[in-house]
Amino acid sequence: MASDGRDEIIRNFDRVRLALASDRWTLSPDASIHDTAARAAEALGVKEILAPSLGSSHLATEGLDVVLDKIRQHQRTRASFYRAFDYAWTLNPLNYTSLLECLYQQLSLEVLADIDPRHPNWRKLNHIAIRVVPTGSLNAECLLDRDFKYVMLSTPFLKILQATLATLKILATRGRQVKRNLPLWVRSNHLNGRYVELALRDDFDACQGDLLNLLADVFYYATHGELEIPNARAPRLMDTVTDKGDFDYLILYEATEMFVVCHELAHILEHDLTSRARTSMEEHQADYYGASLYLIYNSMNMKTAHGFLSGPALFFSVMRSFVMCRNLLGAIQKEARWDAPEYVDEENVLKSRAFVYEKYNKEFGTVPDTDVTYKNIMAELWILTAACQVAILRQFDARRSPSLDDLLPKSW
Numbered sequence: 234m235a236s237d238g239r240d241e242i243i244r245n246f247d248r249v250r251l252a253l254a255s256d257r258w259t260l261s262p263d264a265s266i267h268d269t270a271a272r273a274a275e276a277l278g279v280k281e282i283l284a285p286s287l288g289s290s291h292l293a294t295e296g297l298d299v300v301l302d303k304i305r306q307h308q309r310t311r312a313s314f315y316r317a318f319d320y321a322w323t324l325n326p327l328n329y330t331s332l333l334e335c336l337y338q339q340l341s342l343e344v345l346a347d348i349d350p351r352h353p354n355w356r357k358l359n360h361i362a363i364r365v366v367p368t369g370s371l372n373a374e375c376l377l378d379r380d381f382k383y384v385m386l387s388t389p390f391l392k393i394l395q396a397t398l399a400t401l402k403i404l405a406t407r408g409r410q411v412k413r414n415l416p417l418w419v420r421s422n423h424l425n426g427r428y429v430e431l432a433l434r435d436d437f438d439a440c441q442g443d444l445l446n447l448l449a450d451v452f453y454y455a456t457h458g459e460l461e462i463p464n465a466r467a468p469r470l471m472d473t474v475t476d477k478g479d480f481d482y483l484i485l486y487e488a489t490e491m492f493v494v495c496h497e498l499a500h501i502l503e504h505d506l507t508s509r510a511r512t513s514m515e516e517h518q519a520d521y522y523g524a525s526l527y528l529i530y531n532s533m534n535m536k537t538a539h540g541f542l543s544g545p546a547l548f549f550s551v552m553r554s555f556v557m558c559r560n561l562l563g564a565i566q567k568e569a570r571w572d573a574p575e576y577v578d579e580e581n582v583l584k585s586r587a588f589v590y591e592k593y594n595k596e597f598g599t600v601p602d603t604d605v606t607y608k609n610i611m612a613e614l615w616i617l618t619a620a621c622q623v624a625i626l627r628q629f630d631a632r633r634s635p636s637l638d639d640l641l642p643k644s645w
């Protein structure tokens with residue numbers, strides 16, 4: 234341990250991270266996201282530019298103690314795992330820059346310790362640190378440096394996910410008040426999707442502002458590596474929590490981020506981390522192996538009946554929605570066709586990953602109709618994507634005034 238009290242695995246990360254910051258952390262070729270998102274943010278009136286930072290330590294120590302206690306307890310109950318691998322550093326509070334970092338480290342340890350020692354790559358489970366990194370990139374990444382492995386969760390995705398959940402909650406609350414009967418496209422209500430659709434169909438104008446606030450935050454976060462922005466427009470997820478029922482949204486937040494963590498852990502277990510770009514085949518493989526790790530997480534943290542499905546559904550939907558809205562805004566600005574191939578390639582990869590995942594549900598799922606439930610959850614989230622597209626077209630393309638139905642597929 235060094236003089237600043239942090240362990241070598243963490244001090245090493247900060248050195249690597251500073252090196253990465255110089256080339257905008259482009260381990261995957263998504264640099265173009267930055268430019269188009271910046272233009273989109275400008276179109277939505279987001280002008281403040283804040284410099285990326287390493288993040289500060291606003292540690293809620295009370296919460297941290299609770300999570301550290303869980304790690305301590307886990308190290309006692311899974312002693313053989315901790316004899317094989319050195320994770321003593323995970324008990325040192327100085328090694329974390331946020332409570333979230335500690336939480337995802339703890340949840341990851343639970344998953345890692347449950348992997349069968351007969352797994353051919355079991356030895357790779359040593360020295361894996363989960364880091365929450367302020368960055369201008371939307372994608373999570375994993376990284377090998379010396380013998381240390383890092384899962385890097387990007388703050389833009391964390392914040393976009395939070396803003397999306399907060400907006401879903403606002404719309405669902407509004408939808409609950411709607412007294413009239415309206416024909417709905419969404420069939421299920423696992424994530425309050427029918428309430429969301431009711432709000433949109435009852436009075437789209439009343440929702441337009443919430444949708445534009447969400448989009449402004451999304452494009453801001455996709456452009457800037459910030460943990461918090463002082464003038465975020467969508468309410469903070471925590472601030473929307475008012476009653477016990479709302480707790481579901483925080484569970485969804487954790488579940489979605491853990492799907493991302495499991496996907497990255499799968500890369501660590503199965504792939505060559507020295508290569509800088511991932512093929513789409515590797516992405517599919519990471520989804521597949523990640524799904525089995527994600528099942529471990531869910532088996533120990535099953536808080537909703539559809540947790541195994543809604544985490545990945547939210548991940549794919551939020552990413553795809555971002556790409557689609559960014560492309561739509563980009564095309565409007567350039568007066569180009571927004572379904573042109575250069576706009577839909579990236580979206581198609583996400584789309585195929587989202588729908589192939591359905592197969593894994595059948596393979597790993599314990600209930601026979603998981604694929605139907607997964608499809609329904611995806612449809613519930615699609616309503617928000619379509620609504621954001623309508624909001625963009627109404628705001629920025631005066632020639633069109635589309636309705637929700639224009640943007641919803643006839644069959645799903």
Ligand SMILES: [Zn+2]
Nearest residue numbers: 496511516519
């Ligand atoms: Zn990946």
